Amino acid sequence: MRCGKCWASSEQRRSQASSSWRSLENERAWFSLRFSQQKKSRGVSNGGSVGATPHVVFVLGGPGSGKGTQCALIAEEEALGYAHLSAGDLLRAERNSGSELAGMINEFIREGKIVPAEVTVGLLRKAMEKSGKSRFLIDGFPRNPDNLAAWEASTAGGAVVVDFALFLDCPEEIMTERIMERGRSSGRIDDNEEAIRKRLVTYRESTMPIIKEFEARGKLREVNSDQTIEEVAVEVRRHISAIA
Ligand SMILES: Nc1ncnc2c1ncn2[C@@H]1O[C@H](COP(=O)(O)OP(=O)(O)O)[C@@H](O)[C@H]1O
Numbered sequence: 001m002r003c004g005k006c007w008a009s010s011e012q013r014r015s016q017a018s019s020s021w022r023s024l025e026n027e028r029a030w031f032s033l034r035f036s037q038q039k040k041s042r043g044v045s046n047g048g049s050v051g052a053t054p055h056v057v058f059v060l061g062g063p064g065s066g067k068g069t070q071c072a073l074i075a076e077e078e079a080l081g082y083a084h085l086s087a088g089d090l091l092r093a094e095r096n097s098g099s100e101l102a103g104m105i106n107e108f109i110r111e112g113k114i115v116p117a118e119v120t121v122g123l124l125r126k127a128m129e130k131s132g133k134s135r136f137l138i139d140g141f142p143r144n145p146d147n148l149a150a151w152e153a154s155t156a157g158g159a160v161v162v163d164f165a166l167f168l169d170c171p172e173e174i175m176t177e178r179i180m181e182r183g184r185s186s187g188r189i190d191d192n193e194e195a196i197r198k199r200l201v202t203y204r205e206s207t208m209p210i211i212k213e214f215e216a217r218g219k220l221r222e223v224n225s226d227q228t229i230e231e232v233a234v235e236v237r238r239h240i241s242a243i244a
């Protein structure tokens with residue numbers, strides 16, 4: 001039975017969970033196949049070189065911390081060779097496409113909750129393929145342990161290298177101010193006070209543990225994003241440029 005806050009009954013969830021595992025198997029197969037083919041065909045760009053294993057930087061931080069702004073600046077520098085993939089943008093595009101997932105995605109976004117991992121991993125996969133690039137800034141993902149597990153299952157065997165997670169650290173009051181300002185023109189259903197409160201709870205409870213996980217692995221780079229866009233960009237670029 002459907003309710004305002006749940007997008008599916010427990011039966012639907014169970015059936016979705018089993019199809020999720022099947023799709024994860026497909027994702028895994030895809031990453032290995034796709035990128036081994038790329039190596040053979042030497043057909044992808046890599047900031048000048050071709051044929052290398054794809055490299056990813058996850059860009060994490062709370063809502064309004066500046067992830068999209070900073071990723072766009074790096075992607076503008078063509079010589080660096082990065083494709084900017086915003087998980088949120090991909091989800092909003094899928095919702096706007098009117099696909100069968102649209103209603104479910106809309107509910108999760110409205111509630112500031114995290115969309116089931118296999119949906120997001122599938123959208124990222126397609127976007128990576130379409131980009132023709134082999135360096136990726138993945139903006140706003142992984143947001144919880146399920147996201148990370150699904151990503152790792154789909155890239156098992158080293159098909160994709162995660163260089164590090166870049167954490168844009170910003171006080172919640174500043175993030176809230178920025179999003180309220182963005183909400184004046186963004187048209188986003190979640191750029192309002194009520195949704196921001198929910199998104200901040202999700203960030204604290206679900207995404208912070210992922211940031212801590214990358215820290216524990218020695219794979220976290222941190223930037224204070226409570227500075228001007230230009231000041232943040234200098235530090236972000238320094239971390240990106242340090243990748244071999
Ligand atoms: N360093 C900054 N100082 C002030 N405003 C910023 C800064 N970085 C981003 N913004 C603004 O704050 C809002 C949120 O930034 P955005 O990059 O969309 O954040 P996120 O992708 O993390 O949600 C945007 O309107 C953006 O122009």
Ligand SMILES: O=c1ccn([C@@H]2O[C@H](COP(=O)(O)OP(=O)(O)O)[C@@H](O)[C@H]2O)c(=O)[nH]1
Pocket residue numbers: 062063064067086087088089091108109110111112113114115116120139140141142143147190199
């Ligand atoms: O990997 C992701 C990325 C985004 N979202 C959803 O999309 C919303 C907006 O995310 P986005 O990164 O665009 O916004 P930000 O939090 O950076 O402002 C989030 O609150 C989630 O509901 C999600 O479920 N999984």
